[in-house]
Amino acid sequence: MxxxxxxxxxxxxxxxxxxxxxxxxxxxxxxxxxxxxNGAAAHDMAQATGSLxxxxxxxKGESVAALAQSALSAWGRIDIVVNNAGITHLPQMMEDVTxxxxxxxxxxxxxxxxxxxxxxxxxxxxxxxxxxxNIASTAGLSxxxxxxxxxxxxxxxxxxTKAMAVELAPQGIRVNALCPVAGETPxxxxxxxxxxxEMREKFLSTIPLGRFSTPEDMGxxxxxxxxxxxxMITGAALEVDGGRCI
Numbered sequence: 001m002x003x004x005x006x007x008x009x010x011x012x013x014x015x016x017x018x019x020x021x022x023x024x025x026x027x028x029x030x031x032x033x034x035x036x037x038n039g040a041a042a043h044d045m046a047q048a049t050g051s052l053x054x055x056x057x058x059x060k061g062e063s064v065a066a067l068a069q070s071a072l073s074a075w076g077r078i079d080i081v082v083n084n085a086g087i088t089h090l091p092q093m094m095e096d097v098t099x100x101x102x103x104x105x106x107x108x109x110x111x112x113x114x115x116x117x118x119x120x121x122x123x124x125x126x127x128x129x130x131x132x133x134n135i136a137s138t139a140g141l142s143x144x145x146x147x148x149x150x151x152x153x154x155x156x157x158x159x160x161t162k163a164m165a166v167e168l169a170p171q172g173i174r175v176n177a178l179c180p181v182a183g184e185t186p187x188x189x190x191x192x193x194x195x196x197x198e199m200r201e202k203f204l205s206t207i208p209l210g211r212f213s214t215p216e217d218m219g220x221x222x223x224x225x226x227x228x229x230x231x232m233i234t235g236a237a238l239e240v241d242g243g244r245c246i
Contacts, residue, residue, distance in 0.1 A: 002227040004029030007075040009067065009120075011058050011112065012085030013051075014041035016185030017135060020215020021082055021222045022049055028223050030080065033071050037085070058085045058112035059104070068119035077127060078120050080226045083113050083157075084135040094148035102149050109153035113160055121168065130173040131226045134161045135218070138181045138241045154179075158237045165235035174234040176225045181241035183213035209242030 008025050012018040013034035022045060025032050032051040036042035039055030046053035054070050057063040071078050087108045089101045113134060124130030139147060140154030158177055165175040182188055182203055188195065204210055221240045224230055239245050 001029040002223060002229065003080075006030045006079040006226075007033075007071070007077060008080035008082065008226070009033045009035055009071055009078060009116075010082040010084055011035045011056065011116070012037075012135075013082075014038055014045045017180065017183060017213070017215050017218040018082070018084040019045055020217075020219040021084060022051060022219075024216070024219030024223045025080075025226075026050060028227075031075060033067075033074070035067050035085070058083075058115065059107035061115050061118075064112070064115040065119055068116075068123075072123065078123055079127075079129070080131045080133070081116055081120055082133045082135065082222060082226070083116055085112060086135065086137075086153075088147065088150040091146040093146060097149055105149055105153050106156075109150070110156045110160070113157060117164065121173070124168075124173045125171045128172040130168075131230075132164065132168075132173065132175040133222055133226055134158075134175070134177040136161070136177040136179045136237060138179050138239065138244050141179055141237070141239070142245045161237060162235045169234055174230070176230070176233060176235065177237040178218060178221055178225070179237050179239045179241060179245070180213035180218055181207055181244045183215070183218070185215075188212075207242040207244050208246065211242060213240055213242070 008030045010022050013022045014036035026049045034042045034046050034051050034053045035056040042053040054067050056067045089097050134157050136157040137154040139151045140158045143151035161177040
């Protein structure tokens with residue numbers, strides 16, 4: 001029960017890594033609000049885990065504001081924020097990514113972190129406590145070809161994490177990031193371009209431990225960094241990647 005008494009918002013919490021984080025947080029005693037663009041999936045996950053749900057577009061300021069207000073109305077405070085929602089463009093040469101797709105990737109992967117901070121950091125400052133966890137990627141540390149603008153968005157997230165950490169530390173707020181390798185999530189086929197045994201083998205050959213990151217891996221790492229056990233850790237970008245970045 002390492003998160004007993006804590007409240008947490010997990011964006012993109014209805015599936016993939018986000019769902020793994022939600023399950024772990026609930027098992028460790030946290031009250032959780034699942035924020036997801038897929039409102040029906042969020043409510044299904046909430047029902048399955050005893051959580052709350054809020055249909056949210058993390059790229060839109062008014063939607064994030066409504067999410068924050070919903071959480072504050074339910075709990076009176078927000079202790080933990082996990083910025084997990086993310087998208088990618090399909091593997092292609094950088095100049096072939098459309099402007100519309102570029103804008104969407106940066107809005108969901110980068111602007112969302114700003115919007116969540118704008119709404120929630122003031123409340124954490126008042127409480128003089130809080131933990132923010134940004135789900136980045138090994139793509140931000142060791143980029144793969146043909147995922148250029150996705151790579152860049154995750155590199156932005158890692159830098160933002162460190163900048164947020166140093167600014168918010170005097171207020172007692174910790175900010176960290178997780179950097180998973182590809183996993184069994186809805187984005188896997190998008191990363192690979194096509195989900196075939198041959199393409200999976202190619203991806204796995206770059207991971208020394210020989211497997212993808214799992215939602216359980218991410219839940220365990222997220223739980224540690226958001227718990228009081230990690231009270232001296234801020235500004236870290238922890239690789240949960242089976243050695244991919246070595």
